[in-house]
Each structure stands twice: as C-alpha cells, then as structure tokens.
Amino acid sequence: MTYTKYSISQLTSGAGLNQKVRVQGWVKSKRESKNVVFISLNDGSTIKNVQIVGDPEKLGETLLRTINSGASISASGILQTSHGKGQTVELAAENIIVDGEADPEIYPLQPKKHSLEFLREIAHFRPRSQTFGAVFRLRHAMIFAVHQFFNDRGFYNIHTPIITGSDAEGAGEMFRVTTLDPLNPPVNEAGGVDYSKDFFGKETNLTVSGQLEVEAFAQSMGLVYTFGPTFRAENSNTSRHLAEFWMIEPEMAWYDNNDNMDLAEAFLKYLVNYALDKCADDLEFLDKRDTQEEQQKPQHQRQELSLIDRLKFVSEHQFERITYTEAIEILKNSKPNKKKKFQFLIDAWGSDLKSEHERYLVEKHFKKPVIIYNYPKDIKAFYMRSNGDNTVAAMDVLFPGIGEVIGGSQREERLEYLQKRMKEMHIPEEELWWYLDLRKFGTITHSGFGLGFERLVQFVTGMNNIRDVIPFPRTPGSAEF
C-alpha cells in the first residue's frame, strides 16, 4: 500500500487522478453527517483547497473529533472525480493521521471572515488565511520576476552591505548598530561615547540604501542591481511606510536619465505581466476581495477599475512623462488649485509636490502612471546630475493609490560638480572619499533607481496597508514576532 505524495496545487491541476495519493495540510473546515464527512484541506501551495471525503464509521469518532479547523493532517486515499459540485476532484480517504491538533475553543483563526487588523495581531497564523496565502505567493512571484527580469538583461545581482559606516547616504534617520553596553559606554575625552571602542572601531548603522555601494559595481561590471533589506528609523505611521523594507536598486553604466526611465517602465510592466500570467488564481481571489472592499467605501472614493483591470491598464498603456516644470503648470491651472481645494496651493516653481498633487496628476488628470523628471536641484539628493540650469536629472514614477513607487536619477559623474554640490549640502568629503574616487578614475555616465518592493506588492495585490504585504512588519512601536 504505497501512496504518492502530492501538493494540493498538483492535485487540483490534474495530477494523481484515480491513483493512491497522500496530501498533507491544514484543515479549513469539516462538514459532518451520519454517512459522510467532508474536510476542506489547504497546504499553501495554492489558494484552492482539496476536498477529502470519508466514511465517519471507518474513520472513527475519536479521530474525527480531533480534525478541527487549523489541525494539521496527512490524508491518504484514492483521488477520484468529485461526486459533488464545486470541485473537479476529491480524495476518498482510506486513512487520516492527525499530525497536530488545534483546539477549536482557543485556536484564533476561525472559519469566518476576519479583519486585517486582527490578522496582523496573529501574524504567525495569518499566512494560513486565504488572503495572506495569496499575498505571499504573489510576493514570491514578484521576487522571482525581479531576478528573472534583470538576469535576462545581463544584470548582475550585487549584495551591498547591510551595516554601513557612512551616515551620508542621505535618506533619513538610521538605526545604530553597536555592541557597546548602553548603560556604561566608553567615554572619550570630549565626554561623548567613544565609538572607536565599538565593534567596528567607528559608529555604524543599518543601511538606508545600497545605491552608493552598487554604483561602484556599475562602474566595473556595467549593469547591476541590489535587492535587499533597508532600514529607516523615521517615525512614519502610514499605510505606505515600514521601518524595515526591501528595496531594489538597479544601477546602469552608460545610461542617461531617458534610458533610466525606459528601463523603469519596462521593469514595472514586466512585473505586472508576470503576476497576470503566473498568479491567475490568487489574483482572481484578490480581485474579488478588492471589489468587495471597494463596495464598502463611499462612491466618490472608489477606484474606477478592479484590481486585475488596474494591472492590465498599467501593462497596456504608456506611462505619461512630464517634467517637473510641466507638472507645476498643470497643477497651477488645475481646478482644485484655483478653487483652493488643495491643502497646499501651488503658486511658485521650486516647491516639492505633496501627496495630494501627485494623486491629482495620476488619478484625475492623466489617469495613468506618470513619470515626473527634471526636478529642482534644491529638493533632491546631492548625487543627482545637474542639468546646467537649476534642475537635476531625477525622475519619480507615480502609481495610482500608492504614490511614488520608483525614485531615481542620472548620477553626477563630473568630479568638480559633485564636490561643489557636496559642499553646498554640507556632506563631508572624507565620508565618501571612495565615492569621489569613482569620478576621479574612469568616470562614466550612469543612472539608477530605487523600487520600494512592498509598494509594488501593494499595487499588485491591491492591499491597502503595507503591513499586510510583508511577513512580519516592523513599524514604530511594533516589532512583535
């Protein structure tokens, strides 16, 4: 009596029919009657469940009592064409082993709809729910697609350091990394903490960006990208921010900012298409879920398109490309600006665009993804290439619902321009001597961008809160699990 082990994904896509098979998973629900018992089982390999059919007398009351929602079981039997509706195949159980019981009185995941907020509190169980199963299968697909896209185009993946000795990366507050005793740190002559006694002999932090380091590899290996964890100690409490998140940063030798925008657009479309192609079942589920959520909202806040239609829309339409200056003109003449509906009115060139302005451009004016480029130099980072006027060759890709999904630029490759800019922005040259070296020896035109991975996953899954697209979210005041 040998049973071949299959995943539920394999069984529901045609494998094992009329054969002796074994499946292992977690019980979703059990429906019992005198003559027959049905168990819905899921193993995470697909959103679909497999139905197990059994004879209550043969399985025995003692065993059946322990088969409750959340219990893990191994079921063996013949996979047969289903006698009932709702599924094509079902497993006629000859034998069931309960691997781990789940006391229904206290198991927190009930066979009913739960709020996302509640599931966040049981983050160790939430991947057993349909929604989070779908989200994390999609997240995996996006990780895989990122590497596929770059590998197919001759990019090399570079692991840039997680611990950095530089605090000049210029992207916000950092988390300190230290082995010093917080209650009794060594003190220097000036009375401050003596970091020369610390593990690395200097003050170190968790990285806020791998960009500067990966530039060194772009200027030696050509096309490169990082995909790693990133840490920001900002006290940001929004549905779009995490203290620990994952970022993808490609950096390309001999790319100007136009090449950069072309790549960004092709990249995003590739990822969206990959999801549409490879994750149809999960997307269909999330699409329904998204539609139900939207119906709870008042009419004027609803999205016009369903999740799948939003993805198709992005993949099928060219992104709108406008300069910052053009964006300001559009906003200045816009209805909400004239009627003073914006909280921040647009009056002059040079101010930064706020969320409400980005949303207006993407969701109301163009109704598609928008790339804004050539920003005023005063609102952008020191390493962005000067256009010769008062702008730099920066570019931001804005998506409906989530705002900025990509931020990038052509990098300043001219040593004297870079030094001047660093001086103006009070960035000490000693900190970045090696970064300047790259401009002294064999400098080249190059560009790159950063994609917030979770924001992409938000867009692709339709999840409104970024805490629901990362396994165990880290946010201010919250590092449970």
Added chain:
RNA sequence: UCCUCCUUAGCUCAGUUGGUUAGAGCGGCUGACUGUUAAUCAGUAGGUCCUUGGUUCGAGCCCAAGAGGAGGAGCCA
C-alpha cells in the same frame, strides 16, 4: 511627530437623556438532519465594557491621564 477617529463575548459590532440582570450576528460546544461547499435547523455556554484616577446616590455612557489600533498629513520607497 501632528490632526481626527476607534477600543464592549473568541471575531465583527449594537448599546437611547448616566438608572435594575449589558445584547446581536458569526465562531465554539451539544443534538438533529443532509454528497456537503464559510452547509442547514434547534439548543447552550461565554463579559476585568482597554488601564488608572476623578465627577455622581449611581458610570459601558461624563471628565483627565496613559496604553493599543485605524485613517489622514509630514518624511520617503
């Protein structure tokens, strides 16, 4: 960090101008019934009303502080 809102059964929520014993649906349990699909029907158990302090004859309800959560803003990806 700022603004707004929320916290009542395992979950989602209702709870009147402050007034006897705090309710519903779902979930759990018990039973019945059925090739069932988050089954159905009947019954049943289940409460530190977030915490602390205050006002009051009396607080789930009013006031203050704190904790946790959500939405928005800023910062950004």
